Amino acid sequence: MPHIRVPEGLPGIRGLFAFRPETAIPLSELAQVLLHDEGTLTPGERELIATYVSSRNDCFYCQTAHGVIAAHHLGGNEGIVREVKDDFERADVSDKLKALLAIAAKVQRSGKEVQLEDIERARREGATDREIHDTVLIAAAFCMYNRYVDGLATWSPTDLGGFRERAAGVARQGYLGVLGYIKAAQRDGGR
Amino acid sequence: MPHIELPVGLPGILGPMAFRPETAKPLNELAEILLRGPSSLSPGERELIATYVSSRNDCFFCQTIHGAVAAYHLDGNEQLVLDVKESTERAPISDKLKALLAIAGAVQRGGKNVQPDDVERARRLGATHLEIHDTVLIAAAFCMYNRYVDGLATWAPGDPAAYRDPGARLAREGYIESTSGVSAAAARVAN
Numbered sequence: 001m002p003h004i005r006v007p008e009g010l011p012g013i014r015g016l017f018a019f020r021p022e023t024a025i026p027l028s029e030l031a032q033v034l035l036h037d038e039g040t041l042t043p044g045e046r047e048l049i050a051t052y053v054s055s056r057n058d059c060f061y062c063q064t065a066h067g068v069i070a071a072h073h074l075g076g077n078e079g080i081v082r083e084v085k086d087d088f089e090r091a092d093v094s095d096k097l098k099a100l101l102a103i104a105a106k107v108q109r110s111g112k113e114v115q116l117e118d119i120e121r122a123r124r125e126g127a128t129d130r131e132i133h134d135t136v137l138i139a140a141a142f143c144m145y146n147r148y149v150d151g152l153a154t155w156s157p158t159d160l161g162g163f164r165e166r167a168a169g170v171a172r173q174g175y176l177g178v179l180g181y182i183k184a185a186q187r188d189g190g191r
Numbered sequence: 192m193p194h195i196e197l198p199v200g201l202p203g204i205l206g207p208m209a210f211r212p213e214t215a216k217p218l219n220e221l222a223e224i225l226l227r228g229p230s231s232l233s234p235g236e237r238e239l240i241a242t243y244v245s246s247r248n249d250c251f252f253c254q255t256i257h258g259a260v261a262a263y264h265l266d267g268n269e270q271l272v273l274d275v276k277e278s279t280e281r282a283p284i285s286d287k288l289k290a291l292l293a294i295a296g297a298v299q300r301g302g303k304n305v306q307p308d309d310v311e312r313a314r315r316l317g318a319t320h321l322e323i324h325d326t327v328l329i330a331a332a333f334c335m336y337n338r339y340v341d342g343l344a345t346w347a348p349g350d351p352a353a354y355r356d357p358g359a360r361l362a363r364e365g366y367i368e369s370t371s372g373v374s375a376a377a378a379r380v381a382n
Contacts, residue, residue: 003305003307003310003327004310004320004324011302016324018326019320019324020321020328023221023224023328024356025217025220026216026217026220026221026224027217029216029220030214030218030221033213033214034214037213039314041292042331048297057302058301058302058303059238059302071335074334082296098362105344106342107338109339110248110249110338111248111337111338111339111343112249113338113341114194114341114342114344116194119194121240129195129196129210132194132343133210133211133343134209134211134214136339137214137336137339139338140334140335140336140337140339140342141335143334143335143338144332144334144335145331146302146331146333147298147301147302147327147328147330147334148302148331149302149329150301150302150305151294151300151305151330151331152302152305152323152324152327153295153303153305156308178348189275
């Protein structure tokens with residue numbers, strides 16, 4: 001049972017977004033910029049970073065939701081998501097993405113763990129400053145989302161069916177879809 | 192030296208925010224709502240939560256600047272900020288705030304560390320669902336900001352006294368006003 005009274009039937013972060021629309025807006029916009037908007041890392045690569053960090057933080061809802069979104073971007077390849085979670089150094093991903101995942105792994109433990117060698121390795125594999133910046137911020141942001149979701153003991157379905165159904169829409173349209181009903185609810189609430 | 196090339200002379204999070212304004216916007220809006228928006232927790236109490244979590248994450252810039260903001264809100268009481276960092280249970284603050292800081296401390300270690308007992312204690316001492324929600328999200332958000340600041344090895348002034356004036360300005364003007372001015376100045380320098 002969640003630690004606070006959130007609207008029923010909305011799993012994970014969605015229940016929290018409905019409970020507190022004011023903070024849902026910047027939280028959704030941050031996810032949109034980091035994971036969905038244009039960038040030199042593909043949405044699939046960025047979702048893999050988010051999934052990996054969520055897995056290290058043992059957040060079932062986030063690693064499952066972002067794992068199926070990553071798989072959707074990667075042609076439905078759920079195997080690669082499992083490989084990355086299991087051991088990204090041996091996963092079938094580019095050397096650049098491995099270097100970025102190594103940075104994300106450090107950030108998950110603590111910002112101070114990121115060493116110059118980690119950055120040099122990523123640079124050598126062709127990562128730009130912007131890609132390194134975004135990797136650090138995606139990893140840091142999921143240390144927030146994961147704690148938000150688990151710190152309030154939100155409910156999550158265990159069956160992947162519903163996650164897969166939503167993944168296609170999020171992969172296509174991004175993370176701002178939720179804002180429509182939040183803003184509508186705020187308008188209705190204001191009347 | 193920062194891990195990526197950031198605008199020179201901007202301390203802590205201001206460097207990466209000037210580097211990537213697209214993510215700075217939701218990051219600032221989130222801080223503004225959580226720390227300065229309408230709430231039954233005072234800005235001083237909320238800044239103490241942010242400072243305490245940043246201290247547990249050993250992030251010098253965040254704990255010092257938010258400590259300065261907290262002290263400004265608390266009639267300049269810098270000792271109280273030190274007391275909270277040292278021991279939340281012995282600090283001269285309300286029992287309710289002690290209970291919320293215990294929740295924040297659990298979130299800092301990992302969302303799953305928050306136990307029903309922690310929440311019940313806060314409820315018994317008068318904390319509302321919204322206050323518990325915001326405490327968890329402030330703690331989670333600072334696990335992000337701290338990792339962002341340290342994961343990119345940003346520069347920060349070493350003398351805590353140098354944070355008094357910027358802290359007072361943030362307390363008076365807020366996170367959107369203060370940082371948009373800095374970013375605009377950085378953009379002018381860069382151009």
